[in-house]
Amino acid sequence: GQQLNQSPQSMFIQEGEDVSMNCTSSSIFNTWLWYKQDPGEGPVLLIALYKAGELTSNGRLTAQFGITRKDSFLNISASIPSDVGIYFCAGRYGNKLVFGAGTILRVKS
Amino acid sequence: DAGITQSPRYKITETGRQVTLMCHQTWSHSYMFWYRQDLGHGLRLIYYSAAADITDKGEVPDGYVVSRSKTENFPLTLESATRSQTSVYFCASSVPRDGEAMNTEAFFGQGTRLTVV
Numbered sequence: 001g002q003q004l005n006q007s008p009q010s011m012f013i014q015e016g017e018d019v020s021m022n023c024t025s026s027s028i029f030n031t032w033l034w035y036k037q038d039p040g041e042g043p044v045l046l047i048a049l050y051k052a053g054e055l056t057s058n059g060r061l062t063a064q065f066g067i068t069r070k071d072s073f074l075n076i077s078a079s080i081p082s083d084v085g086i087y088f089c090a091g092r093y094g095n096k097l098v099f100g101a102g103t104i105l106r107v108k109s
Numbered sequence: 110d111a112g113i114t115q116s117p118r119y120k121i122t123e124t125g126r127q128v129t130l131m132c133h134q135t136w137s138h139s140y141m142f143w144y145r146q147d148l149g150h151g152l153r154l155i156y157y158s159a160a161a162d163i164t165d166k167g168e169v170p171d172g173y174v175v176s177r178s179k180t181e182n183f184p185l186t187l188e189s190a191t192r193s194q195t196s197v198y199f200c201a202s203s204v205p206r207d208g209e210a211m212n213t214e215a216f217f218g219q220g221t222r223l224t225v226v
Contacts, residue, residue, distance in 0.1 A: 035217075041219055041220070042199050042201075042217030042218050042219050042220050043199070043217045045214050045215075045216065088152065090152075090215075095159060096142075096154055096157060096167065097142075097154070097215055098168075099144075099152040099153075101149060
């Protein structure tokens with residue numbers, strides 16, 4: 001079945017630094033989504049991407065849908081302590097979403 | 110705006126017992142999903158439903174049963190719980206984006222942490 005490879009698995013960065021994470025797959029997806037999950041909560045949608053090459057921003061977050069439709073990246077600029085959590089990418093195929101294993105982000109204040 | 114709610118939030122049960130996890134959404138979204146979250150695996154789809162009385166298997170359906178008699182409810186039943194079903198379960202719902210037939214973004218509940226002992 002479709003699989004997403006999300007990297008890095010975890011990051012420990014200094015407050016104020018920029019962060020980058022990405023997802024790749026051998027399969028083509030029609031939609032890429034990025035979610036954030038806080039401890040004890042469900043994932044919350046951050047950014048949705050619908051077209052190859054699309055670049056979308058949401059505040060300090062920027063995400064891109066790869067031209068090949070097999071990858072996507074998420075950038076967080078000027079990280080702050082509340083950015084900690086687990087970030088998931090998800091790709092849509094048909095009516096279903098497949099998720100990456102997540103990137104754990106820890107921020108040093 | 111209640112959104113999507115799951116109950117219970119926490120459950121401990123014994124091996125072999127039947128357990129039902131509840132999911133209720135107030136948006137009238139057509140699609141609903143059940144995922145399980147385990148370390149190292151991210152979120153894996155168990156079952157999903159495109160509408161009332163329409164359900165289909167996901168990636169890891171074995172040992173689970175779902176039903177959808179009403180649009181707003183999508184219960185997940187473990188017929189005979191096993192230790193391998195210890196996990197955090199998330200329900201989600203979504204609606205087709207304008208102009209598209211397929212569902213897109215999924216909105217998640219807060220999860221049910223199930224422990225099978």
